[in-house]
Amino acid sequence: MNVESHVAELERDGYTVIPNALSPEEVRATYQAVEELLAAEEAIARRTGTQSDNLLTAHTIVGKHPVFYEFFLNPPTMQIVRQMIGDEALLYDANIRIPMPTGAANKRQGFQLHVDREDYTVLPFVEGKHFPMAMNVTWCLVDFTIENGATLLWPGSHQSCRVPDPESRPPGYVYAEAPAGSAVIWDAAIWHASGINHGDSPRYAVLAYYIRSWMRGKTDSLRFIPPDVRPILSEEARHLLGFRPAPPDYSDVKALSPKQLAALTVEEKKVLGFAIY
Ligand SMILES: O=C(O)CCC(=O)C(=O)O
Incomplete structure (x- = not known):
């Protein structure tokens, strides 16, 4: 893997794709973990809107299934993330996100044009120069295609230091088409939107959000790790999550x-x- 060229792409375009970030075995194991977790949460998630006909999601998944305890240390991804936001980058949150093949979108829930957490990724830099505060990573567990809802990205828009109109679809976007096993990394300030799935099968993906080590964010990201899971995690995984002096x-x-x-x-x-x- 050529770290420099991925970093150069992230700086210039606001995103990069790492092929084969996961092995085929890892893709299979992760896919199965996703299915198990979604099934375990289904009854409640259907009531809360976390799972719906158009979109299946699961929040704060790190401590919810053993496959995810160490998953977010994924070495190729961390090499790039650390180059972009520092060696001590923290894992802030991780989710499952599966647009379903209904050909329709929910209102918001990532389908609108947006940046991630603009309060600290964009608004402090309006009229100024972009500074990367956070990286969003999507691991494709199936091939991402235009048909099945690959993410839409507006290359270079992270440099605009502006928050887009969520209802708009300005020209100039690309689709993050990528084979299963790829990691798509984007700067949280890039304009992006989830695609709509017009295909015939669900678009399986796991997402994570990494922040600079000196940020706190807006949720209590340490307390979503169950107390019984903490001692099982490796020292490195605990460090990534922020259990650190x-x-x-x-x-x-x-x-x-x-x-x-x-x-x-x-x-x-x-x-x-x-x-x-
Ligand atoms: O799942 C996708 O394609 C996009 C997700 C997204 O927009 C986000 O996590 O901010």
């Missing part, structure tokens, strides 16, 4: 070496402003 950024703390930091007593940490409670 967060030394405050006072100058007297920054002056300490990792060894000195590790040796601090609770009383010393209290004085230095650590979150000890």
Whole structure:
């Protein structure tokens, strides 16, 4: 994989496609996990609108099925994400998203033209210069085609530092057509919309949203991991989710070496402003 060219595409176009980010076995196992999770949630999800005729979704999936515990460390994806938003990038959320072959869209729910979480990905930069704050990743579990609802992307629109009219469909979009196993990575500020599925089978996909390490976002993304799952996760997966020591950024703390930091007593940490409670 040529990391530099994927990063260059993300910077220029606002998106890139990594073929074979998942092996065929991983695609199969993930597909099965998606089916199991959707079936487990179906009764409630139908009532809440999380699953509907046109769209099946599942939210906050990391802790909901063992296949997803480590999934979001996907090495080819993380190489690119870390280049774009820093080595300490956090996994903020992950979802299942399956437009169904009805040839119709729900109102909003990603079908409208949008950017992701504009409060911090676009609005701070209006009239200024784009700065990447978050990356959205879609793993295709089936081939993404124009017919089955491949995502629509407006290349270069992340540089506009503007939020689009959700009801509009300006010219200049491309479809993220990609074979199963691909990861489509886009800058959260790119204008995009879910395609409508005019095909004859569901468009299976798993999505994740990564943010810069110093951001908090708007949901309590740590507390959606069930307490019994936390100890099962690898150290790296816990770190990705944000279970990590967060030394405050006072100058007297920054002056300490990792060894000195590790040796601090609770009383010393209290004085230095650590979150000890
Ligand atoms: O599933 C898709 O094609 C698009 C999803 C989307 O727009 C989003 O997650 O923001």
